[in-house]
Amino acid sequence: MSIESGNFDNESEQSIKKEAEKLGEKQKEKTFSESVFSEYQTRKSKVRGTEIERGAAFRFERGQIYKGYMNLRSEIRQAEKRGKDTTSKKELLKEIREKAKVVEKDLDELNRQYYENVRNVEIETEFGNFTVPVVELDLKRDKKNKDINPEKDERIPDFFLGGGGTNFFQTACFSMARALEGHKIYVPMQPEQASVKKPDNFGEILNKQGDLKPYSELAKKIIEQIGLKEFNLLGYSLGATTALELATDPKLEGINDLIIMEPLGIEDKGFARLVKEFGISQTLGKTLPSSEARIKTFSQGAEAGQPELGLYIKMANILSKKQFTPEKLSRIKPNGRFQVWIGTESPIVNNKIAEKVFKETEQLRQERNPETSKLEFYRIKGADHGLPMINSLGLSRIIDGEKPDEQFTTINKRDLGNSTIEWILRDIKE
Numbered sequence: 001m002s003i004e005s006g007n008f009d010n011e012s013e014q015s016i017k018k019e020a021e022k023l024g025e026k027q028k029e030k031t032f033s034e035s036v037f038s039e040y041q042t043r044k045s046k047v048r049g050t051e052i053e054r055g056a057a058f059r060f061e062r063g064q065i066y067k068g069y070m071n072l073r074s075e076i077r078q079a080e081k082r083g084k085d086t087t088s089k090k091e092l093l094k095e096i097r098e099k100a101k102v103v104e105k106d107l108d109e110l111n112r113q114y115y116e117n118v119r120n121v122e123i124e125t126e127f128g129n130f131t132v133p134v135v136e137l138d139l140k141r142d143k144k145n146k147d148i149n150p151e152k153d154e155r156i157p158d159f160f161l162g163g164g165g166t167n168f169f170q171t172a173c174f175s176m177a178r179a180l181e182g183h184k185i186y187v188p189m190q191p192e193q194a195s196v197k198k199p200d201n202f203g204e205i206l207n208k209q210g211d212l213k214p215y216s217e218l219a220k221k222i223i224e225q226i227g228l229k230e231f232n233l234l235g236y237s238l239g240a241t242t243a244l245e246l247a248t249d250p251k252l253e254g255i256n257d258l259i260i261m262e263p264l265g266i267e268d269k270g271f272a273r274l275v276k277e278f279g280i281s282q283t284l285g286k287t288l289p290s291s292e293a294r295i296k297t298f299s300q301g302a303e304a305g306q307p308e309l310g311l312y313i314k315m316a317n318i319l320s321k322k323q324f325t326p327e328k329l330s331r332i333k334p335n336g337r338f339q340v341w342i343g344t345e346s347p348i349v350n351n352k353i354a355e356k357v358f359k360e361t362e363q364l365r366q367e368r369n370p371e372t373s374k375l376e377f378y379r380i381k382g383a384d385h386g387l388p389m390i391n392s393l394g395l396s397r398i399i400d401g402e403k404p405d406e407q408f409t410t411i412n413k414r415d416l417g418n419s420t421i422e423w424i425l426r427d428i429k430e
Contacts, residue, residue: 010352016095020428023092026071026354027064028414039291040067044197046268049109056299057173058111060292064419065100072096092428099424103180106139107420110176113137114169121188123221127214128199132187132222135168137175143182143400158185158334161239164315165192165307173296174236177392180423181400183232188222190238191215192307192315206314212265212323216245220252232257232336236388237348238319241265245323248331256336259399261388262349263340265323265355274320274348279290281347286384292418296389326357330364339376339399343383343413351379355408363405374407382413391416393423 034040040063046053054062070091079086117136123129142155158178162171178185189196191214199205205214221243223231233255235243240263247258255278269277284425287293332338340358342351355377362375378398380387388395394416417423 010269010311012091014087016092017429019088019092020095020425023068023072023075024417024425024429026075027068027419027425031235035291036289037291038296041295042066047111050112052112052115054108055112055169055172055294055341056300057176058107060295061107061420062104064421065104065424067319068096068421068425069093088321091428095428096421096424099422099427103420103424107176107179107264109139110137110172110179114172119226121222121225123225125217125221127205127209127217128202129197130199130218130221131170131197132188132218134186134222134226135175136184136186137179139179139182139183141182145182153184155182155184156230157228158183158230158234159219159228160185160366161219161233161235161242161388162187162190163236164190164238164319165312166190167193167195167301167304169301170297171236171389173389174392177396178234179421180393181396186226186228188219190307191218191307192311192404193305194308202241203310203314205421206311206318210318212242212245215242216249219243219246220249220285223252223285225253225339228254230254230256232259233314234259234261235263236261237264237385238315238324241319241323244329244332247334248328250331255334257399257412258332258334258336258338259341260339261341261395262343262346262385263354264319264348265321266354267350268322269320271320274316277347278316282385286345286348287386293386293390297386300389310332324357325361326364329357329361329367332361332365333369333372336373337403338373341378341380341395343380343385343387343389345382346385346387349386355379359408376403377408379408379410380416381410382411383416387413391418393417393420393424397423397426 039060042059044053044060072089076086076089079089104353118133120131121134122131142148145227160175167189173186175185191198231254233243233246240260243260246252247255287297342349342354344351358375358377365372391413
């Protein structure tokens with residue numbers, strides 16, 4: 001019997017919620033080996049009924065559920081040895097099993113969609129013709145886990161732009177989190193990927209242009225081609241910078257929520273400094289020492305293709321230069337919410353500079369358009385540039401949650417949660 005069915009008395013329900021709270025804290029504890037060498041992750045296997053191999057991030061999620069089972073079963077055994085009542089723990093185990101069956105099925109469905117729900121979008125721009133693979137993810141359920149009637153689907157879809165040079169498999173952690181939360185989401189390949197057909201002289205175009213217009217025009221044409229009249233625009237890293245460029249275009253209509261995560265281009269770094277920040281400070285200092293980060297940002301999607309080095313370097317050179325001023329950003333007028341997310345430990349985006357730029361931006365926005373949505377600026381204490389991949393499920397919930405009382409809000413990374421087992425436990429606790 002589940003808590004949601006209402007078949008527990010209030011005392012039993014509260015006991016189960018307390019056990020869920022305890023297990024959630026236990027789940028966050030990691031041994032040195034887990035942290036550095038080998039996170040819980042299921043073995044390589046294929047999605048049932050297909051020849052598709054489960055991705056690294058999907059195996060991580062299944063492994064974390066298994067870890068939750070192990071932790072709870074261990075607590076039950078220890079309690080029984082001490083002669084204590086284990087009813088609440090056993091009922092919690094049943095709850096987790098029921099919910100995990102659904103989540104694991106959803107994970108497999110999304111894993112399948114990354115391969116089978118892909119369309120090649122052919123577009124023409126002033127910079128030439130492109131063919132861009134775009135994946136559509138949709139579990140066809142809303143945020144309340146109710147099935148969607150396609151004819152009555154009033155959800156506003158997400159359009160997500162990932163980090164520089166990425167394929168949509170590599171950013172799966174964030175996009176699958178949105179899908180698990182009931183969103184329909186579209187994710188294009190970035191143009192540095194070999195699977196994107198582009199002009200032979202695209203590198204020369206980037207050098208000559210020297211800004212993000214080729215990227216924003218490409219994204220705008222994709223949005224038009226797939227027929228999105230109204231959409232939530234989400235971007236991370238290069239994708240966040242492109243999203244900001246798009247949002248300042250007065251000719252682009254239909255942006256509902258604008259979600260910006262770890263944007264570049266808000267300060268003039270210079271190419272050498274940006275390479276150092278990405279290659280040494282983030283990769284060697286933050287990502288490689290963490291087994292979870294390696295799984296979610298390196299292993300996930302690595303086999304699907306790496307960026308063309310020459311184009312990647314040209315893209316990085318553009319991002320190393322300042323692309324925005326508060327004056328330019330003040331043009332942003334989404335119809336819905338406007339959120340900016342920064343990790344306080346990010347080597348790539350200086351949170352103090354970002355806060356200063358967006359404070360000045362917000363002052364200008366409100367002076368010119370008092371009716372426009374107010375900026376929500378989130379500092380994630382302890383998070384680095386990998387924030388949207390590492391804490392995707394917790395992040396996605398807050399993106400959809402109530403507006404905070406304060407315009408500038410600090411959240412501890414630990415409170416975001418990082419896996420589907422914590423997501424399941426939060427549902428039980430609430």
